[in-house]
Amino acid sequence: MHDLGPRPSRHPLPHRNAHAWRGLEVSLDVLQHEHLVALEERYSHVLVNHQLDGVLLYSGHPARHFGDDQHASFVTQGHFMHWTGLAHAAHCWLLIRPGLRPTLYFHAPDDIWHLPNTLPDEPWVNHFHVERRQEVTPPALPPGRFAVVGDVAPTMTAQWDVKINPDGLTRDLDALRVHKSAYEVACLREANQRAMLGHQAARDAFLGGACELDIQFAYLAATRQRETSLPYGNIIALNAHGGVLHYQHQAIRPEAIRRSLLVDAGYRYRGYCADITRTWPGPHANQRFAPLVEGVTALQRTLIAALAPGVSFIDLHERMHAGLADLLIEQRLVRTSAEAAVASGITRAFCPHGLGHLLGVQVHDVAGHRDEGGNLLSPPVGAPFLRLTRELQAGMVVTIEPGIYIIPMLLDAYRGNREIDWDAVGSLADHGGIRIEDNIHVTLHGPDNLTPRHE
Ligand code: GLY
Ligand code: MN
Ligand code: MN
Secondary structure (H helix, E strand, C coil): CCCCCCCCCCCCCCCCCHHHHHHHHHHHHHHHHHHHHHHHHHHHHHHHHCCCCEEEEECCCCCECCCCCCECCCCCCHHHHHHHCCCCCCCCEEEECCCCCCEEEEECCCCCCCCCCCCCCCHHHHHCEEEEECCCCCCCCCCCCEEEECCCCHHHHCCCCCEECCHHHHHHHHHCCCCCCHHHHHHHHHHHHHHHHHHHHHHHHHHCCCCHHHHHHHHHHHHCCCHHHCCCCCEEEEHHHHHCCCCCCCCCCCCCCCCEEEEEEEEEECCEEEEEEEEEECCCCCCCHHHHHHHHHHHHHHHHHCCCCCCEHHHHHHHHHHHHHHHHHHCCCECCCHHHHHHCCHHHHHCCCCCCCECCCCCCCCCCCECCCCCECCCCCCCCCCCCCCECCCCCEEEECCEEECCHHHHHHHCCCCCECHHHHHHCHHHCEEECEEEEECCCCCCEECCCCCC
16 A cells, blocks of 8 residues: 555544445545546646647656755655645656546566555556556657656656646646545545544643644644655644744743644645644633634634635635734724724734635645636735635635734834734734634535534
8 A cells, every 4th residue: 555645444543433434435436436537538628729649747756865865755746646646656657648548657666675666456546557667767658749747857858859847738737626526525525534633632732731742743643644644744833933824843842831832734635635723722821812713713714604606815815804903903902993904014914824725636736826717816915925816616625714923023013003002912922823724615505614623
């Protein structure tokens, strides 16, 4: 077994019995078959439009540290994963040609040092013609017009007249990942279920007095994954660390004073990512903190309820700022009108990031800044970090992740501004920040929140 995350039958997680696992697998098999059939049709259409006889998708390979024989951890490129779900299969190639069975060139060399890769014993593999290969070089291509997509050096394909990562083609392949199939939604839902087990364990470890590193271990143990399987580096932030948006360390020293914990942590299931954030007040939190957490949670739910086809994500991002202004005023951190708090940039100083992003085989999935026609949709001037500027459509899966942070680097620009209650801000100084993040499937019948709410 390799690369598809823990097999349910081998690693039953506590909330499901073996029968339920088997049911999940069978229905996934059916949905995955439909996913692959639809993908073949869509790729054929794109390839014909680009007057190509085929595209060779390269899975990629891990980078070697300079002057060393050790490699960085590795994740396959998204288009390869879109077909196979294989997140860690290096040196593989996938040849897609209209009307022909896709060929998977699977790198599994005989090796005395490593266990050779194997494909999972699952029905989807039969969809492909599989050739096991010893070499890392590309497979020979038949005569015709081909493009190669992936992290390919020109020298790798110098013997052929092929285009490498042509702009128009990659843009069109990216567009095929914007609307998720029923199979992809099922995988994202499962990734969320598993990640939530980790969040519950992280909260319990925090309330028991654990340091950041032990909270991370609790998360990994509950989700039964190793660190290199995570879709992104977990953010496990105690106290002021929560105000560092992508805090990257895990302190080994327990904190005597525990004001807050922010955990932004996920799970990758068959390639598909969960991206969930929760924030917990600690035993030493200032009394202002818990109501703020509740306020951000309530705002997040309001924003989720507004998710529907046709809604502009930029408008929703602006609604987040209006809601944050109301909350900051209600909690007496800011004393001006909501309109003035937004217009003067105060809400951006408390929340500099965007409302959310597309989610899929990449945690920040592709094509968030393109319209249906593939045209660029740049973020507005006031929201440079907004990763999604499209109008929502049924089938998209997005994150909704409002937050409020105490980031001195940003708030210092407003020192002296009497519209901010600096004493109140000071009382929250070592609490870092609050973010509440769920993953939502946009449907014609209302938002389908993939993130379980039983914490
Ligand atoms: N985990 C990164 C993000 O929320 O976008
Ligand atoms: Mn996110
Ligand atoms: Mn996140």
